[in-house]
Every structure is written in structure tokens, then in C-alpha cells.
Amino acid sequence: GAGVSQSPSNKVTEKGKDVELRCDPISGHTALYWYRQSLGQGLEFLIYFQGNSAPDKSGLPSDRFSAERTGGSVSTLTIQRTQQEDSAVYLCASSLSHFPLMAFFGQGTRLTVV
């Protein structure tokens, strides 16, 4: 597809379980970002990839959160031992490296931890 694709669209999981969220960026976009939006909050930066490396992981809220990117394309955000406060919409965005701020967002994954 032409846009950023995220899967699943919705995920309900039990507290303590691990979840994986997937992002397929726009073809040719070398920069990839993960953000999350909790209820009533703005978008919170989590991690940024340039190619396969992550020069900025400063937004990951705890060591339960990790992300990887392979082949300079698909990225996976993994949350281990989920907690109720992890419930949020997780948004992925990608951009051309020379204009990183004009990022294109996917539709997000709504994660609900029960």
C-alpha cells in the first residue's frame, strides 16, 4: 500500500501477557517513529529509527518496552508483561531522512490491557 500500515488495528490482552505491534512504513522512508497516545493526552514519543539503528530510545517508558527494525523496513514494538497503564493507541510514522519532521502516520493500534 501507499501509506504506513499498522497491525493489528485493535488488540485486547490480559495483564501480564506480552504483545507485539507491527509497522510497515512507506517504501523508501528510512526514518521510522513510534508514538503513543493515552486517553486525553497528546502523542508521546517512544523511539526513533534511522535505518535499522535506533539513535533515540529516550521515550521508552520502561525496560518492558523494546523495538526493532529489520531490513530498514518493518518495525516491531514489543511490550512485555503488559500493565493496564500501557493501554493506549500506538502510532507509527515514517519519513524521508532529509525531512524527518514531515512524518506520515499509520492509523494506529489500539491496545487495551484488561
Added chain:
Amino acid sequence: DQQVKQNSPSLSVQEGRISILNCDYTNSMFDYFLWYKKYPAEGPTFLISISSIKDKNEDGRFTVFLNKSAKHLSLHIVPSQPGDSAVYFCAASALKGAQKLVFGQGTRLTINP
């Protein structure tokens, strides 16, 4: 520590009138600002941006104003149309060495026919 603030959670405007959305920031290192628009169940889409070397940028019905001394920016939409009803996010970045955007909480704009 909320570095970018949108103090109005919601705004309701009559169709055809001007919509003004406001945003304040605290970090003086921010030098690039963007507005994103978000419809339900969709990701945010880029709307308009402004560099700190300017005080105004216009694109059709959308104009962004930047007041650096007040650390304040605003988005004007005129005339407002029903399709403008969405959540609007203000975002800021410090271009040097930073690749992330800092977002405000968003303002839900409703345009009434």
C-alpha cells in the same frame, strides 16, 4: 513536564466563520512547529508548518502565526467548513540533533452547519 500545551480541549465554531486554535510552548530551543489534523480511527495527517525564522505561514484556508517572544502559536482556519471537524495537534521540534516531535494534547474542533 508538558513542553507543548493546548489549553482548549474543544472548540465549536459556526460554518463559514474563523476557527482559531492556540498552542503554547515552554522550550526556547524549539525552532520548528507543525500542526497535524486527526480524524477518528485514523493517524494524524500533516497540515501546515512554520520555522522560527518566520512569523506567519499561509496555505489556502490555513494560516499559522508564531509569536516567539510569547512562545505562542496559533492556527487560523477561514472560512471554516464541516470537513474541518477533527482533533488538531500542535507539535514542536528542536531541529538541531533532534528527530522527534513534542505534541500538545490536542483540541477537538467542531464546525456547526
